[in-house]
Amino acid sequence: MVYDTEKQVAIKAAIAAAKLCQQVRQQEITPEAIQKKDRSPVTIADFGAQALICQALAAAFPSDPVVGEEDAATLRQAEMSDQLAKVTQYVQAIEPTATPETVVDWIDHGNGQVTSRYWTLDPIDGTKGFLRGDQYAVALALIEAGDIKVGVLACPALEMSGQQGVVLVAVRGQGTELLTMAGQPVKSVQVASPEDKERLRFVESVESGHGDQSQQSAVAKAVGITADSIRMDSQAKYAAVAMGEAGLYLRLPSPKSPDYREKIWDHAAGVLVVEEAGGRVSDMNGKPLNFAQSDRMQDNRGVVVSNGTIHDTVLKALAASP
Numbered sequence: 001m002v003y004d005t006e007k008q009v010a011i012k013a014a015i016a017a018a019k020l021c022q023q024v025r026q027q028e029i030t031p032e033a034i035q036k037k038d039r040s041p042v043t044i045a046d047f048g049a050q051a052l053i054c055q056a057l058a059a060a061f062p063s064d065p066v067v068g069e070e071d072a073a074t075l076r077q078a079e080m081s082d083q084l085a086k087v088t089q090y091v092q093a094i095e096p097t098a099t100p101e102t103v104v105d106w107i108d109h110g111n112g113q114v115t116s117r118y119w120t121l122d123p124i125d126g127t128k129g130f131l132r133g134d135q136y137a138v139a140l141a142l143i144e145a146g147d148i149k150v151g152v153l154a155c156p157a158l159e160m161s162g163q164q165g166v167v168l169v170a171v172r173g174q175g176t177e178l179l180t181m182a183g184q185p186v187k188s189v190q191v192a193s194p195e196d197k198e199r200l201r202f203v204e205s206v207e208s209g210h211g212d213q214s215q216q217s218a219v220a221k222a223v224g225i226t227a228d229s230i231r232m233d234s235q236a237k238y239a240a241v242a243m244g245e246a247g248l249y250l251r252l253p254s255p256k257s258p259d260y261r262e263k264i265w266d267h268a269a270g271v272l273v274v275e276e277a278g279g280r281v282s283d284m285n286g287k288p289l290n291f292a293q294s295d296r297m298q299d300n301r302g303v304v305v306s307n308g309t310i311h312d313t314v315l316k317a318l319a320a321s322p
């Protein structure tokens with residue numbers, strides 16, 4: 001099958017990173033939140049997960065750039081040596097060759113640029129959820145000529161379809177598969193059908209500043225979804241739509257940050273996993289999300305993720321909403 005090597009390497013790396021995250025959550029009483037320049041949090045688990053995945057990608061596909069969320073500039077500072085030692089210790093438990101020097105170099109392998117073929121990585125999507133003890137995801141995708149070809153979404157804290165921890169894998173044209181946290185295939189997954197009224201619920205962010213919750217609930221009502229939203233951190237929301245547990249995920253521009261542009265690593269893996277499960281993803285104007293340009297989706301506004309059948313109705317309701 002095409003992209004089989006990429007798929008296998010991506011699954012193995014994402015699962016290793018997800019295990020590291022679980023170990024940090026078990027062993028640290030409260031994982032320390034380090035503040036980034038934009039005042040958002042990052043933890044030793046984000047750094048460790050990015051190190052492991054970048055190391056695996058660099059070994060298997062040395063000429064592929066990786067566009068990752070994190071970089072090691074802060075960790076390289078002398079006053080961060082305790083944190084770097086901790087990151088190294090967690091990485092070593094999975095990759096015994098790790099040293100503080102290789103760990104920062106592996107993390108910075110994720111400083112690549114968007115080009116004709118690249119990987120994009122969110123080592124922990126939903127860091128706030130991770131810190132709160134809620135949902136988070138490890139998200140990895142391969143993009144060629146702007147088209148997502150492989151996507152892996154590991155959600156260690158998600159309980160769905162009888163699974164404790166959900167790993168979804170999609171290859172363009174080959175469907176979406178559910179795996180256990182040990183990497184064992186369980187079944188292929190599909191979005192909810194329009195008759196399945198009970199599952200046509202909608203999901204949105206926990207953080208109110210990441211969307212427009214009043215417009216989101218108005219649009220959901222306008223398309224006949226009467227139940228309250230399910231609020232969930234991270235791309236676990238894409239997993240809920242792909243597995244048919246929700247019919248709609250709305251992420252409309254927040255009035256608090258109207259100039260915010262969505263980042264490619266917050267969406268790439270989730271988009272393919274939903275599309276290959278039969279769903280649809282676009283921005284709020286119906287435009288496809290642009291993964292060909294840069295790490296920010298400059299020309300897209302908002303994100304609409306659905307089971308497909310309700311997509312046009314949602315876009316119409318959005319166009320009509322003030």
Ligand SMILES: Nc1ncnc2c1ncn2[C@@H]1O[C@H](COP(=O)(O)OS(=O)(=O)O)[C@@H](OP(=O)(O)O)[C@H]1O
Pocket residue numbers: 040069122124125126127128129204205206207209210211232233234235254257260263266
């Ligand atoms: N203003 C604004 N608007 C939209 N999105 C933003 C904004 N600020 C941050 N972010 C990104 O949100 C990512 C977290 O995703 P979610 O919103 O789905 O989860 S959460 O409920 O807020 O935790 C989060 O990803 P991580 O940093 O990987 O956690 C950010 O990239």
Ligand SMILES: [Mg+2]
Pocket residue numbers: 122124125126265266
């Ligand atoms: Mg993210």
Ligand SMILES: [Mg+2]
Pocket residue numbers: 046069122123124125126127
């Ligand atoms: Mg992140």
Ligand SMILES: [Mg+2]
Pocket residue numbers: 040041069127
């Ligand atoms: Mg972040």
